[in-house]
Structure formats: C-alpha cells, structure tokens
Amino acid sequence: MTALAPSRDHGRPEREGDLPAYDPAVVEAGWQARWQRQGMYDVIEDPTRPKYYCLDFFPYPSGDGLSVGHCRNYVPTDTLSRFLRARGYNVLHPMGWDAFGEPAEQYAVSQGVHPRVTTDRNAANYRRQYDLIGISFDWSRELDSSDPDYYRWTQWIFTRLYRKGLAYRDANWQWWCPGCQTTLSNQEAQDGVCWRGHTGLTKRQIPAWYFRITAYADKLLDGLETIDWPDRIRAMQSNWIGRSTGVQVEFASESGIPLPIFTTHPDTLFGVTFMVIAPEHPSLPDLVTDDHKAEVEAYVEASRKASEIDRLATDRPKTGVFTGSYAINPLNGDRVQVWVADYVLATYGTGIVMGVPAHDKRDFVFARTYGIPIKLVVRPLDWDDSKTGNDLPDAYTAPGIMVNSPGFDGMMSPGDWPKLGPNEKAELSTRWGFAVADMDARVGSATDNAITAIGDAVVARNAGKRVTNYRMRDWLISRQRYWGAPIPIIHCDACGEVPVPEDQLPVELPAMVDFMPDGTGRSPLARAEDWVRTTCPTCLAPARRETDTMGGFACSSWYFLRFASPGYKEGPFRPGDMDYWLPVDQYVGGAEHAVLHLLYSRFWTHFLHDEGMLPFAEPFTRLRNQGMLVVKTPHRRASDENATEDWVPITAAEAATLGPEAVTMRAAKMSKSLRNVVTPDEMVARYGADSLRLYELFMAPFDQEVEWSEEGINGARRFLGRVWDLVVRWHAAHDGATSGEPDTALVRLQHKTIARVTRDMERFRFNTMVAALMEFANALGERMRTGNARTGDFAAATEALVRLLAPTTPFFSEALWQLTGGFGRARSGGITAGDPSAPFATDGPGSIHAQAWPEWDEALARDETVTIAVQVNGKVRDRIEVAAGTSEDDVRAAALERPRVREFVPDPEAARYHHVADRLLSIVVAKA
C-alpha cells in the first residue's frame, strides 16, 4: 500500500502502476444508453412491491434548452428516485412535454417553422440533456400534450365538465393581451401584465369559455389541510380563493330597484350614509336620473378608458358621481344617496357596497372628498361625546361600544380585536381599563357581539341572509390562437351548443399554413372553413365548430394521470393504474405555478373524483419547490424614474460600453436575453455530469435560492477525484487478503453515515447528505494516508461509500462498481460501458443501480465512549471522556476530580447538577 505515492495529476497517464485517473468524459460515456436499452428505469405495476410516484413539473420544451437552474429540479428528484429504487420501491419517474400553448407557437413563428416541427426538435434536445446528466426517466411513458391521442382525452374531460355545467360560454369583459392576441384568465393577468411578460393588458368584450372552478372553492380550500405542501403555496391558494363570510342585505332604491350589498361588518349597518355601485353594474342605467345622466355616462366612459394598470393602483384618489337616486336602509329606513364609483368591483359580491365612512377607510376617504356625512356607530372608549362622526380624523376600525344603533347600543363591536397580538391587546386593555379575558369573552358571545347580533337581526327581519363570498373567479380557458386543443363544441342553429360525442373525438387541429391571429379577436381556426363546417351531432343539420382552443393549463391539468396509463385507448386512464400508481407521492417544481397549474390540477382531480373515476381527490400528496438559481450579472442604474427597481440587469457586452463606475454586479435570474445562462452542456464538458449533480445537491438547502458558483462545482470535481483515487488505489493494491485487524471506529462511522444519508434523503436534505458522504470519504482518505487501509473494515466502508454515492453520482459509481467487480463479488471490469447495447456481463457484478441500499445497524452506529462537556454556570470549563451510558453519579465524580472544574466549584455539596446523558453536565454554583 505504501508503495503507492499520492496521485499527483489528473488527466495525465504517467502515474505509476497505470492506475486510471478520474476522467469524467471517459467514465460517463455509454452508461446512460446501456441502462436505458436494458429498460432499467421502465416500470410496470407490481403489487408485491410498494410504489412511489416521483414527478417533476410538466415542462414546455423551450428552444433555449435546459440551464443548470433547471437541474436544481431534476437532479434531486432523480437522486431520490434512484435511492427509492435501491430501497425496494417500484418507482414511477416519467417525463413528457407540455407542448401546446402560446410559448411553443410564438417560438415556431419566430423560427418560421410549424410548431409541430419545433416542438419535436426542442423535446429531442431536452431529452438529450436529461440523458447527459444521467436522469433515470422511464421514457416508455413519454407524453406530448399536443398529440391527438392525448388531447382527445383532454377534450373528453372538457365534455364531461360541460355536461355537469362546469364549462360555459360567456360574453363578458375579458382580459385581452395585445401581445398574445388572445384572452387570458385572471391568474394569468398579473398586475395588469400578461404572465408571459407582455405589457399593457386591455379588456375586450368577446365570448369566451370558462370552467366553473368557483363551484369547487370550498373543496379546494378545505383540501389544502390534507396535503403536505409548502406553507407558502398553501397560503397563496388560500388567499387566492379568498373565502369570506358575511351577510347580504337587501337595500333597495326609492323606486324599488333592488340594491343588495355584501358586508362582513353588519355591526356598522346603522352607520350607512351612502351607497356605491360599480360602473359596469347592469342596474346602473335604471338608477340614473335624467338630470345626472350626462355626468354618470361621462364617468362610466372615463373609467372604462382608464388603463387597467391605473385601475389596479390602490393609492389612486377615489372618484365617483351621484346617480340622482336614493336608497332606503332596511334596518332603520334611512334615505341615502346612491353613487357610482370605480373603487367598487363589479365582479365581487353584488357589485354594490354600503358606505360606512366612520368605520371603513375607503368609505371615509370617499365621504370626505364629496362632503358626505359621517355617522358614528362604534364609539371609541376614549371618545369625547361632544364630538360627532364628522370630527373623526380617520375611519375608526378598533373595538368599541355600539351607539346610534337602536336595539343594539351598548353591545361590543370587536373591530380588528381578533387580529391583535397579545401585546397590543394588553396595551388597549391598560389604556381603557378592561381585562383582556373579558374582551375575548364579549367578542366570542352571540348576544354581546354586534356582528353576530345584527347579522341575526337582518336574517330575522327578512332583510337579508348569511352568505359566503370568494375572491376567486371562474377560470377563463378560451384562446383565440391556433396551437391548442380545439374546444370540442359544435354550434347548431337549432340545438345551440352541442358537445362533440365521445366517439367523434378527438377534434383534430386542422393543418394550416397561416395560423397567425389576424387582430380581429377571432381565432385563426375560423379561417379553416372546411374544418369549421360540420353537422350537428343531434339533428344532423349543418352546423359550425367552436374555433377557440383551450389554454395550455387545461392540457397540463391531468397529464400526471396519463403517465400511469400511456397509450390506453378506452379512456383517459385505466382504473387499475389509478389504484396502483396514484396519487403522486412527490411532486417537484418551481413556485411560480402556485395558483395556476397547481390549482387547476386540483380542480380537475376533485371533479374526476366526484365523477367516480378516481379513488382520491388530491393529486399531489407531497409538494416541494426547488430554490431558484441566480448568477452574478452586471446591472446599471435604472434610467426610467418610474421603474420599481433601482438597478436593472444588462449583458456583459452592454456593461463593457458603460465603464466600471456605472456598473455593479448583482445576482440575477438566468435568461437568454441577458446572456448569463449557464448550461449543463458546458458544465458536463468541463467537470462532468456527476460533479454537476453533486454540486447541485450540495450548494444550498434544496428550497433555497442560491448563486451559481463555478468554484463550487470545481470543489465537487476535486472531491470525486479524491474518492476515485482512493478506490482505484485500494483496488490496485488489494490482493484479497486483509490485515485481519478491526477498525471499529470506521465501522461505527460507516453505520452512522448510512443512517444519516438515508434520513437526509427522505427529508429532502440533500446538502447535508452530501456533507455526510464527504466526512465519511475524508475518514477513509485519512486511513489511506496513514497506511491503515488494509483492514476488511476499510474494504466494507469503501464499498458502502460507493453505493451511497450511486443515486447522486450514477456514472461515477457505476464505473467504480464495474472496476472493482462489485467489490470482489465478480470479475473486475473496465470503467467504461463498452458497447451500449450489450447487456451487463453474466460473470460481472451487474449494474450498481440494481443493488439494494446499504443497511445500517443502530447498535454498531452507537459510540462506545463519549465526550461530556462540563459547564459551570453555563460556561464550558472542561471536557471528560467516559464510556457511553455512564451514570450521572459517575460523571459527576469524574468531573469533580478535574482541577479545572474544582477551580470553579469550591463547594461541590452546595452546587446543583443537571445531567444530559452522554452529552453534558451542567453545574450551578451560587454566585459569591
């Protein structure tokens, strides 16, 4: 062993003994093809084994290919899949293409080629990259959402939704993206900007198809409690659904026009001094009196023209005009003005609100602007009764006592009390002289809490009812674009809308040379006249096909089901496959789909569950989001004063023209336009796929944003080089004989490491898993250096290391496994795959990826001696070595024999002791 000098150089063949140096290019060639040809990752149902469904988000195959940022998704899930296979699970780990949709179509247009061609080309490139970095997908289940065999079933599910009244057509105002030339859903219209990054959304009144996702609001909200998802995503979905309970109160105009309002604060009903109706509300024209007609029409027209971005700004001055009508408060008969104002949303609640300026911030501002009276109904406890509501400096929203509300005066209005923290509650109670517990009791009381009491009174007097409202709107699915699944509906003059019968599906997308939108808001499909012309399935009369297509989010709302039954002809999926494979055990992707794909998929799955087609309602049992990978990028100061950011990222080329003082380096997201993308292709060429994988896992906690570092990946490469040399040198020197001496410390570390790696893998702690492997390898390296590598325990530990590394570094581990003949189990082989189509040799060790995961023994992992820290008054003063499990009395005695300890403990009898077995002894002595 000592005859072997430390390796000196990588990539040079002149080392002694012709030991192969670690060369990723040699090591990685051919294995992937060999694993795949032998179907090692193709799975079939096997009731004798537990299943595990490990799924990545469905990618749209972009023309840019994968970056190392994408690898932060795929490397951990692949490592987990390989780990679980070794642990005996039947692992479904599939991949496919979210190929329909505007991005694919836009890219095809930019290349001047049909999207079918670019989609296939891009998918092939993605697959090449996945193979390059060693991802173990079951490609026999590959899917493409733009394949008629797939979208046939997307359309089939659409017709099922339609028959249940959950798909409908509506000609209301829709979000319209001039860049994409199509309508968008609310979720895709973010801050008045299209989610694809175009600017300046407008609204257009054209017919569009919707899914009635609001019918599932309660189920989608309640289901969040049952799934293991990040708090952030669950909170976002919960906020998006926005359930809010209150009462609907039936106000009416003097002329009898109903003016229902929704409020969560019925306690302030006696404080109503005006009403406001949204400009788009259908009842508005009936309310406007002749002398206010011109003014109101001008206001409505102006608010329609205001850009959507302006209308979304919350700090905008509140404007409105009087309609000339008056409303009657059903509780007290008060006669109040009805105004029209665009701070009221037509699409939430009833589109009409009551104005309570004394106790609502928005209403306060509005009333002050237009000189509307302010009536106090919740009296602050330090209120000066010589003042009136008009003297309020701001809306009063804190708790108080009801006044000016006949029948309810003296009750408690909780205001924002339930939201206050303990300290704020205590502060209020000190200031106003009540006990926090009393207040909590009054707020919880049905008779003393005015929200409850007045709510009850509204119902009892037949003036309204309790209702629940949701912020979530229905899901607009229509796209006036070519590259999508056609909506399977036929319009017949006699029968109206008729869903295409199941046996006539799919409605195939017609071949079109020119599929660009023409700017009219009509789908390009409308120009395919032969395709549009059809017969009504019901009455056989001439009829026309629906020409809108479905947005891509429809296609991706069920793909995870199809992976379990690829190619199934009798339905979207085979029931038995659902029982075995679904739901998805582990789902991984970026956080940007929180209220898009992740909400839509849940909706479709709940629906299919209600249809009796699925034995589960929640599709994704456990969800994790990988952290973003950012990269140092030059930034210049923002020139636009309206910009929200001070610094904007630029290309290196632009930075060079600006000079160093105008440029600063900051982290930015990788993007093609900034030319700061790091690709797996370059990293594999320079460091190898295994180093890339190892570094992706090690760089930071899985879910945390982190900056790309090329020094970091080089460190991973160095680590693998050291392990390589270790194994290769051990193997070269190993003649089957061992020194026979035990190395119990190494055995202990081996068992500890297996336990740590296993637990970290299960908990998604890939960074600490790698750290554990490094510590283990360092211990082996130490023994190699000190000539202590001849023991049988060393051989076992080295084998364990290579097997523990296998899920993380599949090529590297396979090569070492083959080289050592599976650590002496079989004939030793070379480190390359040889002919990728040849099966593993029958006299060889087989693939390492078919081996079982190493076992550990808690007894062997346990320390024999432990170091006890001895604290005196909280400070560590000494450490003592004792046998594990030593009793407190013995530890105490041992500690008190130490001079360092006695120095601080003059009187052991007077001290107090706290003992934590095998860890620490804390001695407390009274201060002098």
Next chain:
RNA sequence: GCGGAAGUGGUGAAAUGGCAGACACGCAAGUCUUAGGAACUUGUGCCUUCACGGGCGUGCGGGUUCAAGUCCCGCCUUCCGCACCA
C-alpha cells in the same frame, strides 16, 4: 394594507432546548513541481495573549430556563405572493 418565508464567519451553510460555525468555497503558509488557475498538508468567527488561557459572539430589545441560533413577547430589515375583495 393582508399573507408567507428568512436574518448565523469573507462566502454557501450546519446544529432532536444541551460544547455555535459540521461540510465546503475562498484565503494564508507550507510540500511536491521547469511551471501552476493542478494535487497534497496545516491553519482560518472576532478581540486579547509569546503561550496556556481569557473575553465576546447567531438582526435589535425583553422574557422563560441550570442551559436559547432554537421556545415566548415586542421591534427592525430583506425577499416572495396578493392587493380598493366591502
């Protein structure tokens, strides 16, 4: 404004209430080299000390505890999502 997450060395980060900084990156010194942007060895939180040692340290301020990065209360800061939702 509402909701969520997070603040630990020069950097990425570890740490079932029990010895803060594991494991790396970087840096420094050294070894080997014709050479080093290679490899290997040693060191590396801050202050203090020739040294042994001592003191201080997990955003800030309180609290609970023998013991707090971790639990409780209140602030501050950053990031993310939603935002006139009545």
